[in-house]
Amino acid sequence: xxxxxxxxxxxxxxxxxxxxxxxxxxxxxxxxxxxxxxxxxxxxxxxxxxxxxxxxxxxxxxxxxxxxxxxxxxxxxxxxxxxxxxxxxxxxxxxxxxxxxxxxxxxxxxxxxxxxxxxxxxxxxxxxxxxxxxxxxxxxxxxxxxxxxxxxxxxxxxxxxxxxxxxxxxxxxxxxxxxxxxxxxxxxxxxxxxxxxxxxxxxxxxxxxxxxxxxxxxxxxxxxxxxxxxxxxxxxxxxxxxxxxxxx
Numbered sequence: 288x289x290x291x292x293x294x295x296x297x298x299x300x301x302x303x304x305x306x307x308x309x310x311x312x313x314x315x316x317x318x319x320x321x322x323x324x325x326x327x328x329x330x331x332x333x334x335x336x337x338x339x340x341x342x343x344x345x346x347x348x349x350x351x352x353x354x355x356x357x358x359x360x361x362x363x364x365x366x367x368x369x370x371x372x373x374x375x376x377x378x379x380x381x382x383x384x385x386x387x388x389x390x391x392x393x394x395x396x397x398x399x400x401x402x403x404x405x406x407x408x409x410x411x412x413x414x415x416x417x418x419x420x421x422x423x424x425x426x427x428x429x430x431x432x433x434x435x436x437x438x439x440x441x442x443x444x445x446x447x448x449x450x451x452x453x454x455x456x457x458x459x460x461x462x463x464x465x466x467x468x469x470x471x472x473x474x475x476x477x478x479x480x481x482x483x484x485x486x487x488x489x490x491x492x493x494x495x496x497x498x499x500x501x502x503x504x505x506x507x508x509x510x511x512x513x514x515x516x517x518x519x520x521x522x523x524x525x526x527x528x529x530x531x532x533x534x535x
Contacts, residue, residue: 291321291422291458294522295449298328298363300464301372309379311523312426316381321422325429325452327445328368332360348500352405352442360442364430373428384425388434391417394448396433396441408433408441410451418456446504454511461508461516463501468520469527470494470502479530482506505529 292315296304315322332350336343336359344351352360369385376383388394396408410433421427431448433441446463453461469476472493477484485502488494494502498518505516509529519526 289457289459290319291323291456292460292462293323293325293449293453293456293458294462294464295325295445296327296372296464297330297445297466298326298332298368299330299466300520301326301328301368301375303466304375305521307521307523309376309381312376312381313379316426321419323418323422323427323429323452323456323458324372325431325445325449326364326368326372327431328360328363329445331363331367332356335359335363346403348496349399349404349407349444350442351403352407354406357406357440357442361432361440364432369428369430376426376428382425383428384421386418386421386427386429388430388432388440392434393417393429394433394443396435396443398435398441406440406442408435408443410443410448413452413455415456444500446500447507450504450508453508453513453516457512459514461505461513462522463505463516463518464522465498465501465518465520467498468524469518470498477527478525479528481530481532482510483532485529502529 333343341355365387373383373385386393393414394410395412396410399407399409431443431445433443470480501518505518506529508516509531516529517526
């Protein structure tokens with residue numbers, strides 16, 4: 288999907304967006320770029336599950352999702368995180384539309400490992416024509432939830448959901464927005480990172496559990512043909528660009 292930029296925003300970042308973020312979106316929109324924001328809500332979900340004294344379990348960075356956790360996840364993503372982001376975008380005069388898997392089976396998925404993770408899934412199919420129609424005039428704001436072919440809801444890691452969308456829609460750029468300016472090594476931001484370097488830094492515990500899914504997602508996107516994949520804390524800053532091994 289030429290001119291498509293996909294931006295993943297974590298739940299924590301929704302409350303900390305700078306004016307530069309909205310200005311960059313406005314600039315891209317005026318340039319004719321199609322924009323899709325995939326938002327998370329992890330900190331909000333954790334806060335609510337803790338308040339309700341529900342167990343919080345994670346396995347390899349993924350939230351184990353039983354029926355109660357799934358209900359809370361849907362409530363937070365669709366009833367709190369998404370409206371908060373939509374409100375901010377609208378207040379900056381940006382044309383927006385809230386989207387989720389229930390919009391005519393927009394995202395179809397399968398269980399990742401139901402025995403270990405419960406209702407955690409992965410996106411297997413994206414309704415590209417419907418998304419393209421939405422993004423022709425609006426900035427899409429999409430919750431990382433999917434539906435199975437039988438209508439069961441799945442909790443999808445937002446980084447991986449954004450990556451699959453970037454792959455299937457042939458996005459020109461994937462931006463994984465986080466709370467650090469990029470991959471930090473020896474006190475500085477690495478401007479580029481190859482899969483081989485990522486593996487080494489993971490083994491050295493430089494890239495730890497919180498960053499690991501983002502790095503894996505960005506590598507997967509680049510290897511699938513997405514032109515650019517960047518990890519940064521500001522969409523107008525270069526951050527760390529994930530590059531193909533041969534480009535090192």
